[in-house]
Amino acid sequence: MNISQQRDAARPRPRGTERSLVRRTELITIGRRLFADTSYDALSMDDIARQAHVAKGLIYYYFQSKRGYYLAIIEDSVADLVTLAASGLQLAAVDRVHRTIDSYLRYAEHNQAAYRTIVSGGVGFDTEVHAIRDGVREAIVATIADGAYGRGDIAPVARMGLLGWVCSVEGATLDWIDRPELSRDTMCELLVRTLGGTMRAIQDLDPSYPAPEPARQDA
Template sequence: MSISQQRDGARPKARGTDRSVARRAELIAIGRRLFADTSYDALSMDDIARQAHVAKGLIYYYFQSKRGYYLAIIQDSVADLVTFAASGIQLPQVDRVQRTIDSYLRFAEHNQAAYRTVVSGGVGFDAEVHAIRDSVREAIVATIADGAYGRTDISALARMGLFAWVCSVEGATLDWIDRPAQLTRDTMCELLVKTLGATMRAIEELDPAFPAPAPARRDG
């Protein structure tokens, strides 16, 4: 070991950590593709290792178990959903809300197995999956509130109204991904935007401190 390495013993470790983080992220990306349209029970660890072209022990090294691997994939997937849904802060209020709903539907459409797992709460009562689902619900409520009201510290009534709408969206989205030929994503998005508008008008009626955003004007 060189003198410089002795003075800065963290450097080799940091490089190893960077490689580990990158390798873990790579495995999660592979898992997201494998589980995109395949249920948890349909893939064994042998199947996953073979399709990912890695040793099964490597997956155990980073995630301890198949369930640990799957939870990491779900957490990574919903983090992308929340991050994208919360972007576009430069957009007008109504456009930002519509972008949030569209990104939510895109996620459900392209990550159907993970979406079903999160919304249904896993197999039986899975506390960790329930926690992920609850965090997504609260994040979407906060994103909608920020886009519609310009704030996330809303009243209990406003939060309950938005929360009820999010829960209804989950059920409608599950039905939509099961029968995609019935409605296009654009039509589904427009429908959910309008039902959100109705929810916000009800919130405004009961709590005038939270007025519904004015509808977007359509030129022509």
């Protein structure tokens, strides 16, 4: 080992080292489990540390505060939601849209606390959580547009139409996870059909954005 290597080895490792990133990821995974069915206000930092079997100071070290920890968990959850919704790139347009909506509903069904926080605004009027929510909306709009039109950068009429649909989906999905009277398949089909109506309205206003043809059923 040369002098430069010895100096680098002796230098304190920053938080961004691989080991630190792994530990931070582990804490986020634990937090997602703890907050899965428990509200933000119902868990203190002492509760979190005890149930996670870690020192409270470790959570402060990586996230500075309970709110910082919670925001990191929400951002991680959002990344999963957007990744799931954007999957199925190899599918035909109509099938990809269906896959996006089904993945969205699956996420909401299995991550109810995080989903409620994402779409409802989180801890009071929290501008950072609202920004995360707005980012999710734009990501879903871009995913639907890419699947339906082959591009995510769309004209104002198309964007507003799809954004309005996404906002209605949020309200319907919140009600559905509270009162799951419909199966996920039925809920998905309902949302797919309302999206079809939205896209036909967009086409009427701007013919350069034709609604995808419905999938053909085998005879």
